[in-house]
Amino acid sequence: MARGMRNTRRQYLSGHEEEKESYWVSYTDLMSGLVIILALVLMVAIFDMQGAYEEAEASVKQKEETIQKQNKMIEEVVGVKAKIIDELVRAFKDSNLALQVDKQTGTIKFSGGVLFKSNSTEISDGGKQYLKEFIPKYIGVLLSKQFKDQISQIIIEGHTNKVGDYLFNLNLSQGRALSVVEEIYSKDFPKFPQKTELSKIITANGRSHSVPIYNKKGKIDAEKSRRVEFKFRLKDDQVLDKIQKMVDKKDE
Template identity: 25%
Template sequence: MIGRRSPSQQRSKDEAEKPFWISYADLMTALMVLFLVVMAVALLAVTRTVSERERREAEHKADIDHCMALAVEAAKRHDGVRVDLRRNVIDFGDRARFAFNSSTLSPEQEGVLRRFVPELLSLAESASCKRVLKRIVVEGYTDKTGNYLTNLNLSLMRSQRVLCAMFKTNGPSPLTDTQKKAVRDLFLVGGFAFNSSKDTPEESRRVEMRIEFLGINEKRVEPSQDTSGDFGTCAI
């Protein structure tokens, strides 16, 4: 009949179209598989990155904990010295307190500090501390008597006086030149006026040593290359 397709013509057209549709379906399947592969690789990379960061954080914390544990052990060998693990602070108690409006340490107090500081220098050379230790800050404090700037200056003088005791050439338990160089490279002074005052004025007039640690990605600042051994002197 004119205008009517024969069955053979219809089958020929269908068969001609089939390869195109099959290829399109295969292409979509391949693209979906490729997408899934890319997502899987990306997810794996993210997981590895997170795992690596978590591993580094855990190792960093373990080093800090071990370093502070060494500080606690060192403090136990010296009467009156204790470690505040919450603040990473070494508290000398009565062994490093000052008279009212004074920045003078007694010879006995200087001896206590000079006997303890080598413990810190030895601690700093341990494997765990070497990886994370940034510096040790000697912090001076005052009581609440007096104005802010006067007390700030007094607190700085107190912390400086501790460093001066480290570099004295006379008195009990003097440090070696090697130890003095390590103190110069590792220690820093700071003053805090009457911030963080204690329960009594006597307890507030003190110095503490705060152990600071590097951040996970923080780089240590290289110490001075001065090897002259001329440390200077402190004014009386």
């Protein structure tokens, strides 16, 4: 009987040890599975991070290329405009005409008293003579073989001083700008090689008294504000405007 009890105890202990061993085997399998899962998750995370890094790197490279293209375009446009301005300055360096060449923009300004009498849209005799001397030389530079393919617009722009209300001065400034164009195409105006080509790109605008000129004391200079300006735009100026708008939008 004692021997039977010992056998029974051995069987119980043996079974209990088998259960423990089975338990540890299952636990080991579970841990091994978790390790594999964690390894897979880590690998996926690494691949995702690598993909995100490569995507970010590609995006940065693309932006850098875009900026380089924009900078190159700006340099080319600025270079062309600088050359045109240099030619205009050279063309009128020894001229007796009462004009000013803006060395930053290329705008040429005639004081209003040079071309028109006060409150008048009729060009004076002296003003007609000024235009006969100025226009062929001015257009000769802008529509020369060197620059004509770059020019998109030539603008005649009228400005007034603050005397009178906005609409009165708007009509006055527009009338003056139009009178200049009409004079250029009048039968008495001398012929010049680019006259027909000019008609395709010339425009006449009036700005009323919205862009006055100030003196050194910060007060409006009535005489200088009453003026006619000659401007030009390059074909690539529109692209530069878009670039500037994109830059301004990013800065907001």
